[in-house]
Amino acid sequence: xxxxxxxxxxxxxxxxxxxxxxxxxxxxxxxxxxxxxxxxxxxxxxxxxxxxxxxxxxxxxxxxxxxxxxxxxxxxxxxxxxxxxxxxxxxxxxxxxxxxxxxxxxxxxxxxxxxxxxxxxxxxxxxxxxxxxxxxxxxxxxxxxxxxxxxxxxxxxxxxxxxxxxxxxxxxxxxxxxxxxxxxxxxxxxxxxxxxxxxxxxxxxxxxxxxxxxxxxxxxxxxxxxxxxxxxxxxxxxxxxxxxxxxxxxxxxxxxxxxxxxxxxxxxxxxxxxxxxxxxxxxxxxxxxxxxxxxxxxxxx
Amino acid sequence: xxxxxxxxxxxxxxxxxxxxxxxxxxxxxxxxxxxxxxxxxxxxxxxxxxxxxxxxxxxxxxxxxxxxxxxxxxxxxxxxxxxxxxxxxxxxxxxxxxxxxxxxxxxxxxxxxxxxxxxxxxxxxxxxxxxxxxxxxxxxxxxxxxxxxxxxxxxxxxxxxxxxxxxxxxxxxx
Numbered sequence: 001x002x003x004x005x006x007x008x009x010x011x012x013x014x015x016x017x018x019x020x021x022x023x024x025x026x027x028x029x030x031x032x033x034x035x036x037x038x039x040x041x042x043x044x045x046x047x048x049x050x051x052x053x054x055x056x057x058x059x060x061x062x063x064x065x066x067x068x069x070x071x072x073x074x075x076x077x078x079x080x081x082x083x084x085x086x087x088x089x090x091x092x093x094x095x096x097x098x099x100x101x102x103x104x105x106x107x108x109x110x111x112x113x114x115x116x117x118x119x120x121x122x123x124x125x126x127x128x129x130x131x132x133x134x135x136x137x138x139x140x141x142x143x144x145x146x147x148x149x150x151x152x153x154x155x156x157x158x159x160x161x162x163x164x165x166x167x168x169x170x171x172x173x174x175x176x177x178x179x180x181x182x183x184x185x186x187x188x189x190x191x192x193x194x195x196x197x198x199x200x201x202x203x204x205x206x207x208x209x210x211x212x213x214x215x216x217x218x219x220x221x222x223x224x225x226x227x228x229x230x231x232x233x234x235x236x237x238x239x240x241x242x243x244x245x246x247x248x249x250x251x252x253x254x255x256x257x258x259x260x261x262x263x264x265x266x267x268x269x270x271x272x273x274x275x276x277x278x279x280x281x282x283x284x285x286x287x288x289x290x291x292x293x294x295x296x297x298x299x300x301x
Numbered sequence: 302x303x304x305x306x307x308x309x310x311x312x313x314x315x316x317x318x319x320x321x322x323x324x325x326x327x328x329x330x331x332x333x334x335x336x337x338x339x340x341x342x343x344x345x346x347x348x349x350x351x352x353x354x355x356x357x358x359x360x361x362x363x364x365x366x367x368x369x370x371x372x373x374x375x376x377x378x379x380x381x382x383x384x385x386x387x388x389x390x391x392x393x394x395x396x397x398x399x400x401x402x403x404x405x406x407x408x409x410x411x412x413x414x415x416x417x418x419x420x421x422x423x424x425x426x427x428x429x430x431x432x433x434x435x436x437x438x439x440x441x442x443x444x445x446x447x448x449x450x451x452x453x454x455x456x457x458x459x460x461x462x463x464x465x466x467x468x469x470x471x472x473x474x475x
Contacts, residue, residue: 004420004470005439011409011417012440014332014345021328028324028350035354 156182159189168193177202180210184219191222196230199223207243220244221253221260228264238264255281259290266297275299323360323369324353330370331377337440338381338433340421341400348384352376374443375451378433385429399425416474423473427466434459435466 159167167189177186183202190199203226206219221244227237241261245254258281265274278298281288288294295301328349335348356376360369391397402421406414424432434452437443438459443451449459 002439002467002470004416004474005435007409007413008337008417008420008436009440009442011406011413012337012340013407014329014336015342015407016329016332016345020346021325024328024346024349025321025324027346028353031350031354032357 155189156185159185164189164192168195180206180213180215180219183210184215184222187219187222191226191230196226199226200231207247211247217244217248217251217253217257220247221257224257224260224264228260228267234264234267235270238268238270255285255288256290258284259288259294262294263297266299271299320353320357320360323373327370327373328353331373334374334377334441335381336405338378338436339384340402340405340425342405344384348377348380351380355380371447371450374437374441374447375453378437378451379453382429382433385432389429419474420470423470424466427469430454431462431466431469434462435470438463439467 155167155170158164158170171186171189177183183206186202187199187206190196190202200223203219203223206213207216207223210216210219220240224237224240224244227233227240238261241257241264244257245261248254258277262274262277262281265277275298278294278300281294281298282291282300285291331349331352332345335345335352336342339345339348352373356373359372359376388397392399399422402418403414406417409417424435430452434448434454437448437451438445445459445463446456448463449456452459452462454462
C-alpha cells in the first residue's frame with residue numbers, strides 16, 4: 001500500500017456512532033415507505049392505462065368488424081373518408097343493398113393505389129368471414145329489411161353469408177344468374193375463392209348485357225382490377241378502366257378509372273399512351289387525389 | 302489495514318433477508334468508504350441511505366452471506382462515482398466550492414493533514430474512475446481482483462487506473 005494511502009486510511013475516519021446510524025435508519029425507513037407509495041401509485045396508473053388501452057383497442061376492433069360486416073352485407077352506407085368516397089358513392093348510386101353492391105364497392109375502393117387497396121382487402125375479409133355478432137348489431141337499411149329472405153340456402157345465400165367456398169362449390173350447377181346483381185355476386189365468389197379468371201365472364205356480361213344498370217361502371221372497374229392485379233393483363237385492364245369511365249363519365253368512379261388507366265397502360269409498356277392519358281387526367285383533375293400516381297406512371301416529372 | 306470498522310467486516314454470516322441487521326452491521330463500512338472517496342462528511346448520510354435503498358433488492362438475491370460486503374461496496378462506489386461526477390460538473394460552472402479536506406482528518410499531525418489535503422487535490426484533478434480505483438486499492442486495502450469487481454472493470458483496467466493515479470500522486474507529492 002502506498003504511504004499516502006496508509007496515512008489517509010488512518011486519519012480519515014467516519015464518525016459513525018449508533019446515534020447517527022439510528023437517525024439514518026429512521027430516515028431510510030421513511031424513504032422506503034415513500035418509495036413504496038410512489039411505486040404503488042405508478043403501478044396503479046400503469047395498470048389503469050393499460051386496461052384503458054386494451055379496452056379501447058378491443059372496442060375499436062369490434063367497431064371495425066361491425067362496419068366491415070355491414071359493408072359486406074349491405075354495402076357502404078356513408079362515405080367515411082376520401083379513400084372510400086368513390087366506393088360509397090358507387091354503392092349509393094347502385095341503389096342496391098345487396099352483397100354484389102358491396103363487392104362492386106370493394107372494386108371501386110381500390111382505385112386509390114394503397115389506401116383503397118387496404119380498404120378493399122378489409123371488405124374482402126369481411127365478405128369471407130363476417131362476424132356473427134357484428135352482423136347482428138349492424139344497422140340494416142329499411143329497403144333491405146323489406147327483401148324476403150330465402151328459406152333454402154342456395155349459392156346466393158351462402159355467398160351473402162360470407163361462405164364463398166361453399167357458394168363456389170354450388171355455383172357449378174347454377175346457370176340462373178342473369179341479373180346484374182346475381183352476376184356481380186358470382187364475380188365476387190370467383191374473385192374471393194381465387195378464381196379470378198372465372199370472374200371475367202360475369203363481369204363482362206354485366207357490362208354488355210346491363211350497360212344501363214348503375215352497377216355497370218362498377219363491373220367495368222372491377223374487371224380492370226382483376227385484369228391488372230390478379231390476371232396480369234394490363235392492356236385488357238386499361239380497356240376495362242376506359243370502359244368504366246365511358247359508362248359514367250361524371251360518375252364517382254371516373255377519376256379513379258382514368259388514373260388506373262394510366263397505370264395499366266404504363267404497365268402494358270405503352271408509355272406514350274400512358275403519358276397522353278396522364279396529361280388528359282391532369283387537365284381534367286388538376287387537384288385530383290391520384291395526381292402522384294398519375295405523374296409516376298405517366299412518366300411526368 | 303487500519304480502520305475503525307474492522308469488526309463488523311468479519312460478520313459475514315448475516316442473512317441477506319435481515320435488512321435491518323445488515324444495515325446495523327454494514328452502515329459504518331459504507332460510511333467509511335463514502336467518506337474517504339468523497340472527502341467530505343456532509344454527504345455521507347445521503348450516500349448511506351441511497352446505498353441501502355438501491356441495494357435492498359440486490360441483497361435479497363444474494364446467495365452467499367459473505368457477498369454482502371462486496372455488494373454494498375459495489376453499490377457505494379457506484380453512487381459515490383455519480384456524486385463525484387455531479388460535483389465536478391457543478392464545479393465547472395462555479396456552483397461547487399472545493400472542500401477543505403482538513404475537516405475529515407482526525408488524529409493526525411500537521412504534516413499528515415497537509416499531505417492528505419494535497420493528495421485529495423491531486424486525486425480530485427484526476428478522472429473519477431482513477432481516483433476510485435486508487436482509493437480502493439491503497440486506502441481501503443482491497444485486493445486487485447476485488448477492485449476490478451467493485452469498479453466493474455477488468456483486472457488490467459483496474460491496474461492501469463491505479464498505476465495512473467499513483468503516477469500522478471508521485472509526480473505531485475515528490
